[in-house]
Amino acid sequence: MNDQEKYLFDLRGYIVVKNALTPEQVNDLSKHLEEQRKVPAPKQKNKKRHIFGSDRTVFENEADAAWSSPSLLEWGGTYIDLIDLPTIAPYLETLLGGGYRLDHDYLKIESADSKHMLYLHGGGQGAGGPRDIVGPTDGGQCFYRYNNGKFYNGLVAVAFELSDVSPETGGFACVPGSHKMNFALPEDWRISKTQDEVHECVDQVNANAGDAIIFTEACAHGTIPWEGGGERRTIFYKYCPHAVAWGACFYNADNYGELTDNQRAILAPPSAYGSHDHTAAIWKKAQAEQAELHRLRKEVAELRALQDDTLGSPADS
Numbered sequence: 001m002n003d004q005e006k007y008l009f010d011l012r013g014y015i016v017v018k019n020a021l022t023p024e025q026v027n028d029l030s031k032h033l034e035e036q037r038k039v040p041a042p043k044q045k046n047k048k049r050h051i052f053g054s055d056r057t058v059f060e061n062e063a064d065a066a067w068s069s070p071s072l073l074e075w076g077g078t079y080i081d082l083i084d085l086p087t088i089a090p091y092l093e094t095l096l097g098g099g100y101r102l103d104h105d106y107l108k109i110e111s112a113d114s115k116h117m118l119y120l121h122g123g124g125q126g127a128g129g130p131r132d133i134v135g136p137t138d139g140g141q142c143f144y145r146y147n148n149g150k151f152y153n154g155l156v157a158v159a160f161e162l163s164d165v166s167p168e169t170g171g172f173a174c175v176p177g178s179h180k181m182n183f184a185l186p187e188d189w190r191i192s193k194t195q196d197e198v199h200e201c202v203d204q205v206n207a208n209a210g211d212a213i214i215f216t217e218a219c220a221h222g223t224i225p226w227e228g229g230g231e232r233r234t235i236f237y238k239y240c241p242h243a244v245a246w247g248a249c250f251y252n253a254d255n256y257g258e259l260t261d262n263q264r265a266i267l268a269p270p271s272a273y274g275s276h277d278h279t280a281a282i283w284k285k286a287q288a289e290q291a292e293l294h295r296l297r298k299e300v301a302e303l304r305a306l307q308d309d310t311l312g313s314p315a316d317s
């Protein structure tokens, strides 16, 4: 992160990294997304899905594990590479310090039928006000400061764009500089149902396919209401310092195939000690216990099926 980028991030609360992804990576991410869009959500049959990923854990099936909610990482390919992307990692290291962790991920599709309004949220030091999404529960996790030559952020989002977004259509929005605000966001500026209603203090930030917008959650931000044709498809990977957790679930690094040591460390649950040996040993045990639970559940299901075959199911009698 060069001095100009540091200046802009401190000034506005976000920067745009051009061409963070190669065209091949954008294609691979899009291909996996288009495959997943054909699969309806279990509880929303026939409804088009606009959101995927592990943000706000919701159990979709009775057997879902309590530790790791459904995540984009299960889609594999470039979704795994995004955990520790060489074009993004130096920014995260500067903004969050060493040992940072991936807290949650999601993917959002904006189009004429997604009907998202702008809902400004975030805002440092509780400046989002009492009606902010995290306002009433902000225990200090939504922080931003720069001290003694170091950045401190409670949550840093990396928004990877998969489509070009034309300036008048929609996209990421924020109140630049609000990560350092000391006054609550005026309530009647928070929600805009149309672009005409968006207050002039809000910046609309456009980026093309392959670009990444890096922003601090402490900056009041949201999504400009979509007006026009086409689609915006954006992947969000959100990172915390190693001692901080935002989501209610953690990643189980055993669930996503072969990972590098660095990727595994970034998926670790929170701890003041980072990926220190004694913390790693605790999570290793928890992962082994989760694997054992899955094995036992599978065994019980197989025994039940065998019993039904041997005795006949109640429907056969």
Ligand SMILES: O=C(O)CCC(=O)C(=O)O
Pocket (backbone or CB within 6 Å): 157, 159, 171, 172, 173, 221, 222, 223, 224, 234, 236
């Ligand atoms: O659409 C966007 O880029 C903003 C998303 C957002 O508000 C969030 O991730 O909290």
